[in-house]
Amino acid sequence: MTAQPVEMELETPLTAEQVTALPLGGTVWLSGTIFGLRDATLRRMFDEGAPLPEPLAGYPCLHTAPNARKVDGRYEKICIGTTTSARMERFTRPLLRDAGARAIIGKGGLGDDSLAAMQEYGAVYLAIVGGAAALQTTQIVSIDAVYWEDLFPECLWRFTVKRLGPLIVGMDAHGGNLYAEVAAAAQARAAAAGV
Amino acid sequence: MVEALARAAGEAYVRALKTLPRDVKDALRNARGRERNARAQSILDTICRNVEVAEETGNIICQDTGTPVYYLSLGEAFPLPPRRIEEAVRLGCADVTARYAIRPNAVHPFRRVNTGNNVGRGVPVIHFAFTAGDALELLVVPKGSGSENQSFLKMLVPAEGRAGIERFVLECVTRAGGMPCPPVVLGVGVGGTFDQCAGLAKRAASRPIGSACGDPDGRALEQKLLQAVNALGIGPMGLGGDTTALAVHVETADTHISQLPVAVNTQCWAARRAAVRVDRDGQATILS
Ligand code: SF4
Numbered sequence: 001m002t003a004q005p006v007e008m009e010l011e012t013p014l015t016a017e018q019v020t021a022l023p024l025g026g027t028v029w030l031s032g033t034i035f036g037l038r039d040a041t042l043r044r045m046f047d048e049g050a051p052l053p054e055p056l057a058g059y060p061c062l063h064t065a066p067n068a069r070k071v072d073g074r075y076e077k078i079c080i081g082t083t084t085s086a087r088m089e090r091f092t093r094p095l096l097r098d099a100g101a102r103a104i105i106g107k108g109g110l111g112d113d114s115l116a117a118m119q120e121y122g123a124v125y126l127a128i129v130g131g132a133a134a135l136q137t138t139q140i141v142s143i144d145a146v147y148w149e150d151l152f153p154e155c156l157w158r159f160t161v162k163r164l165g166p167l168i169v170g171m172d173a174h175g176g177n178l179y180a181e182v183a184a185a186a187q188a189r190a191a192a193a194g195v
Numbered sequence: 196m197v198e199a200l201a202r203a204a205g206e207a208y209v210r211a212l213k214t215l216p217r218d219v220k221d222a223l224r225n226a227r228g229r230e231r232n233a234r235a236q237s238i239l240d241t242i243c244r245n246v247e248v249a250e251e252t253g254n255i256i257c258q259d260t261g262t263p264v265y266y267l268s269l270g271e272a273f274p275l276p277p278r279r280i281e282e283a284v285r286l287g288c289a290d291v292t293a294r295y296a297i298r299p300n301a302v303h304p305f306r307r308v309n310t311g312n313n314v315g316r317g318v319p320v321i322h323f324a325f326t327a328g329d330a331l332e333l334l335v336v337p338k339g340s341g342s343e344n345q346s347f348l349k350m351l352v353p354a355e356g357r358a359g360i361e362r363f364v365l366e367c368v369t370r371a372g373g374m375p376c377p378p379v380v381l382g383v384g385v386g387g388t389f390d391q392c393a394g395l396a397k398r399a400a401s402r403p404i405g406s407a408c409g410d411p412d413g414r415a416l417e418q419k420l421l422q423a424v425n426a427l428g429i430g431p432m433g434l435g436g437d438t439t440a441l442a443v444h445v446e447t448a449d450t451h452i453s454q455l456p457v458a459v460n461t462q463c464w465a466a467r468r469a470a471v472r473v474d475r476d477g478q479a480t481i482l483s
Contacts, residue, residue, distance in 0.1 A: 025234065040307075067258055067298040078296055081258030084341045084374050107341070108374035108433060127432060129241040130341065130376035131465045133258040134249035153298060166237060168434055170373075179372055182435045186369050186427040193423065 013058030014102040016122035024176035029165035036064040036157035042091040053147040057100030065153040081133025096121040109179035125171035199477030205287030211469035212255040235436025261337030263319035270328035329475040342463040345371035351455040373433020376463035384458040387448035396460035399444035413445035
């Protein structure tokens, strides 16, 4: 399970071939455009069916709600980090199938339906180091576009990032799930210890 | 006086968001030294680097500015009555939220409308304890939702005993996996009533790392559980490793003959807190 870590540098947008080649447990550093979204953004996209302000196809989506402030009509970053992905579980399938996202960046992992959807549509889950937002903010070069400001801070954000990471392939495009492996091992250890 | 206290309460919140207490930083570094899993080592390195970057850049450590939870220890001769103190703390939170553009997190539970200033119905959370003297000591814990959401309470039956308590805690940690940003500080409340037990767990989670439970039985449980939790192998961010918890803190209270409540309040590695003392003349002294 803990083979020598593989390190990869990737530029977005990502192709299906690129993400399906990513090995479970490998480390990725991402550069280029990524999108930021979370609970309210996804409800607007898929529950309310609001048309996408721009195409997301091929891009990674980060589960986030930034601290940002608006100065002279532009948003400046203050602290941009990552939220727990599990709350957004039911939106993975439409995000991959309808919006064409190629990766989800988050923390804590996603569920079985997300794993199946990643396999079906060719996408991966990249685990960020949760809470390390001061560091990740320095890897975010700029906030390039902000849509649905009425949802602030849960808008749709477009960022340029440079070597965002380390990101760990926590769920791959072939049904591999590092979280499930770790959880199964933990349950086995707890059972062996008689608790 | 209200203004002085408001300033002290607000600034403590900001300080907590920007700098981790020494004991937490040391615990993270020590855990990195002991960790044997390469991936976990790299995650712990990233966490330690993040804490440094926050200090170097003056930024906050984590984007989740949390729900501010205040523990106030009020001296009997402090010149402000509790109602005015509460007003001052609320003022302080609203003021720094605007001044430092702290992310506002308080929303109505049904309508989900954000109050915009981290102040609302029951927010910030304010707990009072009463003591001798003429000063007010204030501890603020910004509680992030990733870890707060992985908090659980169960009314065990007395026959389940210590084994039942341990089993429940390990179940909670396993179920939480990577969601609360491990390595965590686990706060465990044992005994009391339903509400009291949850409060004990939360108080336990905000104790400094290295402190011990005042109840010898609680102390023994702290050591046993820390070992058991770290033996699970969940690791930093739930991606495997030796470091799942930096500490397990237990607080206890006597309970009813037919009850055995146990509560787990999870605190992420960003175990932020800051303390300040305000004297009767409004002079503030930073305690941590
Ligand atoms: S759980 Fe803690 S470290 Fe993780 S994102 Fe929330 S507040 Fe930050």
